[in-house]
Amino acid sequence: MKEYIKSIATWINTVWQYNLGRIGLILLLAIVALSFIALAVVPSDISIKWNNPKEWAYTPKLAPPDWVAFIGIQRAPHAVINVPRYSTYEEAGITYYVYRAIYNLDANDYPQNIAVVIEKLNPLVTKSAMDISLKISLTLERPDNNIVTLYSGAKQLSELVSVIQQESEYVLFTDPSTTISSIRDLVSSITGMSKIEFSQKYEPQLTAGALYIKYCFSKFSLSGNELRISPLEGTYRIQFSIAIPTKYLVELGLRGSPIESLSIIVVGDRYGYLGTDYLGRDIALGVLYGFPVGLLIGVFAATVSVFMGGVLGVVSGYYGGLVDEVIQRFVDVLGNVPLLPIMILIGAIVQQVFESPWLRLLMIVVVYIAFSWGGTAIITRTMTLSIKAEPFVEAARALGAGSARIVFRHILPNVMPYLFASLVFAVPGAILLEAGLSVLGIYHGLPTWGSILASAEEYRGVAMYAWWWVLPPGMSMALTSFTFIALGISIETIVDPRLRGR
């Protein structure tokens, strides 16, 4: 055991001697560290969450990273405001609970939406079988002191309870028709444009793409007959109120608000460390998760394929004869099979036959392995043949050593370093193949670099200048394969002294 550690230490030390090796080792350390961080940070049910649009309902869609603000790109900030406190008042036999949040728009841009997330109700309410009608309203007070009503209506308490039980939260978005009618009043009072003209000219397009939200955060001016809008920067006050007839409160035995935990979310236009994609998915999460998955795919495929190639190569070279002939012909055939079309077919079938993303990925990797061990087998065979002819092997045989002893004591130790080098070289292969298959439309469902890039390709991320969607996964992929190429080159140089510089 001690010996092994010592020899590994010597190896690392030797690799460190080379510039390329040093870069490779540092990068490898970083990749492994990122993988562990990913395993700790990313939720374990990510494969389900990633593909469930409801999980990403109130993150910004197609938003650049948060830090673009520092380089002067004007994007509305994203704000998740947990509102623990509320004020309450009673009027005409109805008790109102009012939650307030402040949002500061400091960029020349519009937020994408506003949402209220009710995370928890008072247990007394949850247990009660009573069905009470609640009056709910959501308003936005703008920096110019005008108020826009975003939601106004009634909800049944039972609906809230059942949704929260099923999905662990209740999300209330702005209501288009309420908001638009409120905007109509606002525009006419600010610019003097008649309400009818506004309805006819602008309202038909407002609902599409939640464009009406822009109007909530806009300055208005008239140029000729046209309405001009531009972002209105400043402090916005958002107010959410929920009203219950007081008599029910007494019946429920409730003191205080029926809501225990509530957040007001202003869906901004920049988000997280690496932005979001078209569904609002956090790209940082996907890219980070790509590290352990990519490493697993690459290392697993490389190890098994090199092991297979090594074993069959040694067997082929050592025993010769019919075994050799069969294996070599088989390798010949394998070498002439175009890998990508076969993988595409397998991928297409796997997509139809299996449900679980992990199983799909496993099948793709297994088939890849089945087709990729040939090269290693040829090299190992040649090496075995030349080692077999060495005097020390002959001497061992003369001393009465059996095949097993010769293979394990003499041939394997000599072949091992080469196998190790080819293992390192083989790691990027499977990672790049998985990514390529994803781009060609074969989905397994896990967030990998390939699948993120594939969705950027399919959902026009490239067309929408979403560089944050294209660059990080691709760079992670390129960096990972560069790491292994760099390590492979330096290991190869150690293993084969002829390759060492002058």
Add this chain to the structure above:
Amino acid sequence: MFILSVTRRLTQRAITLTVSLIAIVVLTAVILSLTGYDEKVYKAIIDGEKRVYQQQLQRMGVSAEEITRRVREYEKTLISLYGLDQPPVVRAFMNVRNIMFLNLGYAQSADTCSVAGLPFPCRVSDAIMAVIPRSILLVTLAEFVCVVIVLQIGPLLAYKRGGILDKTVISYAAIFNAIPLWWLAMLFILIFAYTLGLAPSTSRPIVAAINSLNIVEIVKYMWLPLLVSVVGLLGGWLYSVRAMVLRVSAEDFVVTAKAKGLSDADVARKHVLRASMPPVITSIVLALSTSIFGGYMITEAVFDWPGMGTLFRVAITNSDSPTVLGLVFMSSLAYVIARFILEILYMILDPRVRI
């Protein structure tokens, strides 16, 4: 003697390649029938054929009842033709026949036909035949540009090992070896097509330009894919040229040439380059078949270049299984044929292999 050895070698290669092709087809057929995927494929094919047949009958003005009756009869014929009424073992054999003769009926979606530039409905075999030349065109042109560039840089590499140029070439090769070409394509599209507006974002309309031989239009749709391919493929070229040039530089005849007092430029161009190019070219040309029918298809798909890669992607995303199946076979066949042709080329160009 020479002719004999060449014939023997070529025959050997031909046999291996044929066996490989048969292995691919048999494997495909067995996988298909084992997973039951072929049932789905055939159902899709039969539906397509039925639809076309029905339209034909309607055009001929046959009565509705008659149409239903005839279509049902036709369906029965098709079911027995494709072996849907047979057990999976028998069907596996029929799969082999159907794949080999591209007996795959009509493409299932209009998108697939539009990649090929054909009106819907189109036959799977026609669609595939239409796209193969386009795939070959792009990558061959890219490799040709690479050769031209490498012929310029090659002699310079021979002067000095470890110089700035040498280091640049090594880093270039290492970096572009790690970057997948298709990702580079995405970046270039983002920059050149969408941000700068210098190129169209999709190359699909080139079909019309090729048909009308409009050179300006062809260049417009082609320059960006070509540029990306050259940038990406050049790394491999430079790396092998460098290795070969350095090996040749150490040979005796080069030393002799230098000793004769020839200038560095003459030594590099006339002696080193001339000796090192054939093996480089042949090895890269041999790799061409791998790139055309291998990873390069992904790059094609990113550019929406109307070749096999795009056809693959469109067929997969539209669940057009017959087209996918046909493409798998045709690209394998094209690959095997290309390998064989290039193998012959290899022997002509590189005298060392002839023995």
